Amino acid sequence: MCYKQMRSCFFVDGYSYSVAYRNNGKTYxxxxxxxxxxxxxxxxxxxxxxxxxxxxxxxxxxxxxxxLEKKNKIWNIIKQFAITLPGTTAQVYNSVVSL
Incomplete structure (x- = not known):
């Protein structure tokens, strides 16, 4: 999963990658x-x-x-709801899933 603190995260062929480091113009x-x-x-x-x-x-x-990319997008939406709605992230998730 890609998390908010991983600013440089992307998906290719069912895998997600995050930046490890940059050197001589290459991004690893x-x-x-x-x-x-x-x-x-x-x-x-x-x-x-x-x-x-x-x-x-x-x-x-x-x-x-x-x-994976769709799961990540859904998880980020749920986290945004959790910020604005009362309850824990798990409670928000359970209420969204039950809809």
Whole structure:
């Protein structure tokens, strides 16, 4: 999952990536599931290239989730509701799911 504090997070082919570091015009990424799935996947984008030109340097240790981007968007919407509505995030989630 991509979280708000991960400002540079994006999705490619069912995987999410966050910026690890930048060096010599290249942007290096790690899999956003590195903690939850212990995934060591790494990638980079060459200087001047787009996100869809991602070069994978280490494979993922988990299968892709093609609904991951949608799940992330839904979770962010629920978090926004939780900010404005009374109750915990879990309570807001349960009330939204029951609709």
């Amino acid at each position: 990424f790690s899999c956003s599931a590195r903690r939850s799935s212990n995934c060591r996947a790494r990638a980079y984008i060459p200087p001047g290239a787009e996100h869809d030109e991602l070069v994978l340097t280490k494979e993922h240790s988990h299968p892709p989730d093609f609904f």
